[in-house]
Amino acid sequence: TPQNGIRALAKLLLNYRKVHGLRTVESLIARWAPSNENDTRAYAAAVARELGVPPQAGLHLDQPTLAALVTAIIRHENGQQPYSAELIGNAVREVL
Template identity: 50%
Template sequence: MNEARGVRNRNPGNIDYNPVNQWQGQLAPDPAIEKRFARFDTPENGIRALGKLLLTYQRKHGLKTVKAIINRWAPSVENDTAAYVRAVEANTGTRPGAEVDLAQPTVMVGFVKAIIHHENAGYAYPDAVLAEGVRRALA
């Protein structure tokens, strides 16, 4: 079976590699394996980085709605952003345009789950892996 790139890299949010980001569990870059995206030692640390980045969008950049966060996460030049937003709203039980609080574990889990599903062709991690990654992000 051919795993999605994000699953293979244990980076289910498909976070671009940036030497400035010293993510917990991030592996050294290896262009022979992956030219663009970060790679992690465990899916939990990849999920942690995804959650931390979402929290930064909310806290530092003041992005409060699913649409605002996803527009930054997944620019429309690469994605069907409207469909992406609808999927995240459905997964988090959020009304379109409503503010979300990513510091709430249930909201973060729904958000992360929807992003992983979208970024990795429908892939889903076991609930325990997801919960631990989110726990690390919110710690």
């Protein structure tokens, strides 16, 4: 379901922080969308812009920030946002 996929993305991002120590938009996106498959720099810049932070800014992955990060990634991947803020928020809350 969309909720399961969104929850999996949120959990993966949290694992990137916990296991690999990744804390910036730039480092998280580099792991999520490696440069051998993506324009990682442009991807990170787009996500950071949507979050209103520089790509190198450290993130505290609390519920609102993680939900915003997931939302930005989904928008970048799809070119649109097909899911409601409520659906994303509920999925993110399930992993925190």
